[in-house]
Amino acid sequence: MWFSKKQNLVDSRPTVASWPQVIDNIKELPYAYREEVEKWLQKGMPLQNVTYVPSLHRLWKRQGEYAVAWFGDQVMLLRETSSTHADKAVISCREVVGVEYYQKLLNCCATVIYRQEGQIKRETFQFNKPKEPAFMPLLNIFLGNAPDYKINVFLEENPVCLDLIDQSYRMYNFSKMALRLDENVDTYHWESERFLYPQKVVKEEKIREYLIQLQGRGMTLIDAYDYGVGVVYLPWSSVEDLGSGPKGFWVKAGDKTYQIPISDGNQDAIYHFVQEAKQIWNQKKH
Template sequence: MKLVEDRRPTLASWPKRIYQWSELPQLFRPALEEWRGEGLPPGNVTYIPQVRQGVGEEEHAVSWWRGQVLLQTLWRGGVTRLLIPQGAAAIRYEVQLLKCTLTIYLKNGDQASFSYNKVKEDQLRPVLSLLLGRPSGLSFPTEHPEPERLGWLLEESYGMYHTALLCYRLGERLEDCLYLRGKTGGLLWLIQRTPDPEYFLGVMDRGLAAISHDSYSTCVLYAPWESMDGAELVPERRGYSLQVQAAGGKMTIPVQGGQIEKVRNFLDHLSRENDQISQFH
């Protein structure tokens, strides 16, 4: 089998903000003609090339204009287009080292995803904000608005204290939260001393942000209240799990024996304070 050697520089696979329309591949341009006629600047378009050349990977062009997001995907010579006019039903945001993957769950039940290099994530922040139903110019916070409320979390886990800032992409106020530490066991722990996985559920004013974090990746399920399908403690073959579901997106969090009462209290409080999800628990 002939191997294809990718001789491009590293930057060639990174997302690129478009500064001149000639920089955008021709196949992505026709879908933007109407927006361009309305005044769309090229800086509102990000081109995401193949990560590896010659292996049949997708390429994307992500654009935003007047509260709408357009995701174009080029694969095998054809372009598919997905227009998202008023935000997504739910979002799954995952980071593995420098690879970010955004999975978009739509209100009609469909879903789409694309990946990009985290180094250039700042230019895609307007897109993520619009998909979450927030203003395109929103600045993501770098510290908790009320740090004194989470002093206990800082003592429990310095890493999760800062990772929990991801919750504020969904809403401005953290109204309640749940922190759980998982358990890494078996041969992997003995060999690598892998840190225990951690989980954080942030009850925001606009919905629930469920975070899973370990030594390799961070994953967040953003679930606006109107899209929630479930938040419940589920018996498993060995113990329990906390399952959060929204518009097709799902996160399963293992619950240790000593954490069951803590999770039940959290869900009870969640259902009392939020009429929109009281039917799920």
């Protein structure tokens, strides 16, 4: 942030000072986070496993600061409540129900859904794309992988989805995001819809695409629209039910049902796809 003398207003556009920072010295952390971080340091966690995200003020809202740390198969999230105290959430990969990931231009947001004490809980991490590598160990742990597993999936290939290149190169590229869950993709179903989006002068044609991928360890749902892409990662052990109907394909996990619209011409295809998905799910959910 900086001060705009011309308008006598605070310029709320993000600067490098508001970017996430990998910690090299414990004194770089605000005091409220140090006590909990030091406990993990005493257990053997490297200090470089700690990332601090400063508060970011935008014109319409304030994005609060937080700190995250990872060690073994656990992730710790700290949110400051006062200058001397922070609320703590510690999440083990065994508690994770699913992960939602959203990216639009340089803005990224990851939400982990997990079960603790018989309740479904959520924690959200917001950060910018240039600093995404600092958060990949967290996502990898949540998805049951090693922290250094496939830091950049876009350097990989997704051979099962190669047919998508001719139909939608954009979605083929996004299909690689499924590799964060598992490098093995068994099959997929792709949907595309076109619609007119009203602008001030003329209507602009937009394309929204969906991709469902069945994998060895779970299922990935991808929703690509305009400049954004959303991904839902669901391990087979978290899926409670799935099917298709008038509203399209649906899958229930935790306390939420995810839906993807299916065009009339693909109703037979999605029916057979669901049967295959149920067969894989029944084999691997336990």
